Amino acid sequence: MNQYRVLPGPEHFLPPAAASMGIRLPNPGEGHINGVIVPEEKAYEEAARQFLMAKVPTIFPGPLVLWAWNDKAAKKATAIRHLYETLKECVQPGQKAMLIPMPDYRPKYPKINPEIEINPNHPNLTIWHNKIDCCMFVGVHCHQANLSLKIIRGGTSCYTVAMCAQAGHEDAMLSFRDASVEKIMRLAEWVRKLKGSVKVSQVISKSGASN
Amino acid sequence: MADTHSVIGTKNKKGQTYTDTWQMMNDAPRTPSFFTGSEVIKEALRRASCDVMIAYPITPQSEAAALIGELFAEGYIGDYFRGESEFAVMSQCAGAAFGGARVFTTTAGPGTMRAMENFPMWAGARLPIQMIVTCRGINSPLSIQPDTLEISYLLNTGMLVWHAETAQDFYDWILKGYMVSEEPDVHLPLALCCDGFFVTHTKDVVNLTPVDMCLPPYDPYRSPVPCMDMECPPVRMMRDPFVMKSNYISYATHASWQQEVWAAVERSRKHSIHWLNGLIETENTDADVLIVSSGTAVSQGREAIRLLEEEGIRCGLVKVKTLRPWPGEEIREATKNAKYIVVPEFNVTGWMAKEIKASIPDSDRVIAAPHVCGGMTMPPEIIVEEIKKTLGMRTMSLAGRGS
Numbered sequence: 001m002n003q004y005r006v007l008p009g010p011e012h013f014l015p016p017a018a019a020s021m022g023i024r025l026p027n028p029g030e031g032h033i034n035g036v037i038v039p040e041e042k043a044y045e046e047a048a049r050q051f052l053m054a055k056v057p058t059i060f061p062g063p064l065v066l067w068a069w070n071d072k073a074a075k076k077a078t079a080i081r082h083l084y085e086t087l088k089e090c091v092q093p094g095q096k097a098m099l100i101p102m103p104d105y106r107p108k109y110p111k112i113n114p115e116i117e118i119n120p121n122h123p124n125l126t127i128w129h130n131k132i133d134c135c136m137f138v139g140v141h142c143h144q145a146n147l148s149l150k151i152i153r154g155g156t157s158c159y160t161v162a163m164c165a166q167a168g169h170e171d172a173m174l175s176f177r178d179a180s181v182e183k184i185m186r187l188a189e190w191v192r193k194l195k196g197s198v199k200v201s202q203v204i205s206k207s208g209a210s211n
Numbered sequence: 212m213a214d215t216h217s218v219i220g221t222k223n224k225k226g227q228t229y230t231d232t233w234q235m236m237n238d239a240p241r242t243p244s245f246f247t248g249s250e251v252i253k254e255a256l257r258r259a260s261c262d263v264m265i266a267y268p269i270t271p272q273s274e275a276a277a278l279i280g281e282l283f284a285e286g287y288i289g290d291y292f293r294g295e296s297e298f299a300v301m302s303q304c305a306g307a308a309f310g311g312a313r314v315f316t317t318t319a320g321p322g323t324m325r326a327m328e329n330f331p332m333w334a335g336a337r338l339p340i341q342m343i344v345t346c347r348g349i350n351s352p353l354s355i356q357p358d359t360l361e362i363s364y365l366l367n368t369g370m371l372v373w374h375a376e377t378a379q380d381f382y383d384w385i386l387k388g389y390m391v392s393e394e395p396d397v398h399l400p401l402a403l404c405c406d407g408f409f410v411t412h413t414k415d416v417v418n419l420t421p422v423d424m425c426l427p428p429y430d431p432y433r434s435p436v437p438c439m440d441m442e443c444p445p446v447r448m449m450r451d452p453f454v455m456k457s458n459y460i461s462y463a464t465h466a467s468w469q470q471e472v473w474a475a476v477e478r479s480r481k482h483s484i485h486w487l488n489g490l491i492e493t494e495n496t497d498a499d500v501l502i503v504s505s506g507t508a509v510s511q512g513r514e515a516i517r518l519l520e521e522e523g524i525r526c527g528l529v530k531v532k533t534l535r536p537w538p539g540e541e542i543r544e545a546t547k548n549a550k551y552i553v554v555p556e557f558n559v560t561g562w563m564a565k566e567i568k569a570s571i572p573d574s575d576r577v578i579a580a581p582h583v584c585g586g587m588t589m590p591p592e593i594i595v596e597e598i599k600k601t602l603g604m605r606t607m608s609l610a611g612r613g614s
Contacts, residue, residue: 141434142435166395167478
């Protein structure tokens with residue numbers, strides 16, 4: 001049995017790709033938590049729990065949902081907005097839900113403004129600056145999402161969730177696959193369902209995000 | 212916007228029906244046909260819904276490249292032209308794939324080597340180009356004859372690398388190859404290799420799928436990277452930051468990028484097993500002696516096993532289908548009971564034996580022989596001789612048995 005688990009970091013100077021450590025992607029109807037395949041419903045519950053436990057739960061929408069390049073993208077964007085509003089309603093005083101876009105993948109030098117965006121090449125800057133301890137990627141091209149997820153795992157203690165429209169992401173701590181409007185709305189339902197039942201994490205790590 | 216599933220059941224401009232690939236490859240009736248390997252490449256491509264093929268002449272793939280030109284003239288290929296060199300061809304393939312096309316090309320020997328810079332670029336850019344490699348000699352003095360040394364150079368490019376034994380493998384794997392390499396979690400180029408002349412220029416009975424069925428078109432919107440955009444990676448990254456910037460994050464991003472390419476090779480494992488019915492094929496793995504190899508060395512191994520059986524010596528076989536992803540776990544399991552693992556190869560360095568040694572416990576069980584190269588044939592008798600020698604049996608000495 002594979003012993004490697006995809007856990008919050010900081011993991012390593014250069015953490016391995018989870019796929020190279022034997023972590024496999026879920027099949028349709030499944031998700032994964034820490035690299036272990038689970039029924040999708042369990043992944044919803046855990047993602048909602050992680051959101052509500054975090055001090056700064058954050059959604060990172062990427063270009064596939066930020067631009068209305070087809071009807072489906074526009075509907076997904078509306079669903080993501082709904083998830084964010086739900087999250088804002090459900091968090092407790094002292095928690096701060098955020099929505100920070102990843103508008104494109106251009107490497108930006110000398111550096112990005114971490115207040116307003118996240119970049120796949122140095123996502124840790126946005127995580128550190130905003131003390132984000134749980135984030136969800138949605139609408140990010142898979143290659144760039146994996147880059148980011150690996151760098152975040154390497155240098156921060158942020159819990160990562162991937163709402164992927166394709167096959168999912170092993171490099172996230174929790175991943176859905178075949179993301180749709182319905183799935184995003186289902187996650188919002190779970191956030192509402194768990195409202196008030198989850199204790200907020202109190203620990204702040206040296207890497208800027210809480211555990 | 213193309214949607215693969217929505218077009219299934221509809222017809223293309225040649226009247227072929229876009230068909231679910233699993234159904235086409237596994238359920239549709241097959242017609243036995245007597246073809247050379249080159250003709251088989253043409254027939255596979257006729258059914259591959261290929262957008263662009265770019266050609267350049269080099270033996271022994273020239274015939275296939277020319278035959279695909281005929282397909283273009285018949286209207287089965289979206290675009291077809293000859294590049295200025297192999298390097299140009301592979302760069303042009305990248306351009307077509309960046310633009311969202313299903314791309315095909317063929318090369319061989321020195322052509323593969325000349326174009327080498329492009330292959331890690333293809334993989335890094337996540338371009339699911341399919342390249343047929345009809346292996347031949349690469350070193351001076353010039354040889355156009357079969358030799359698989361060039362495969363060893365492809366193994367660390369980040370491409371998927373498969374090695375076909377027969378023309379039937381070739382036909383099926385061209386079509387199935389697109390299914391694996393175009394998966395969004397894989398999305399890598401595929402080098403589909405065969406032993407030049409032995410496969411390309413000999414005729415064999417190949418069971419073809421119906422000519423009125425073809426693959427669903429490539430859907431570039433499932434790509435893990437955006438279509439070409441001069442402001443976005445990988446294009447922009449090629450012209451500045453990763454190269455020009457010297458700082459930790461620039462290096463770390465590049466490192467993470469490389470890891471992601473190899474993660475995609477790992478992810479191809481699941482899909483390759485699904486489409487190829489496993490990464491290896493085995494016979495009699497409970498025997499004390501196993502022949503393990505890929506390509507036509509496997510065919511010679513089969514004949515050697517038949518000769519050994521006539522003498523009452525039992526020998527098993529492992530055919531390695533995919534070199535990347537490397538079936539290390541499968542080979543460990545298949546060889547766990549073997550006392551001797553004989554690895555015949557058509558190259559001078561014995562790269563296959565090295566790969567196997569690195570994958571199994573007690574690697575001194577591996578006999579990296581016989582090797583032939585430079586176009587020499589590998590008579591099954593020299594495999595038999597190697598096995599008998601390994602078993603401590605008296606054997607007749609054969610001339611020209613290589614290293």
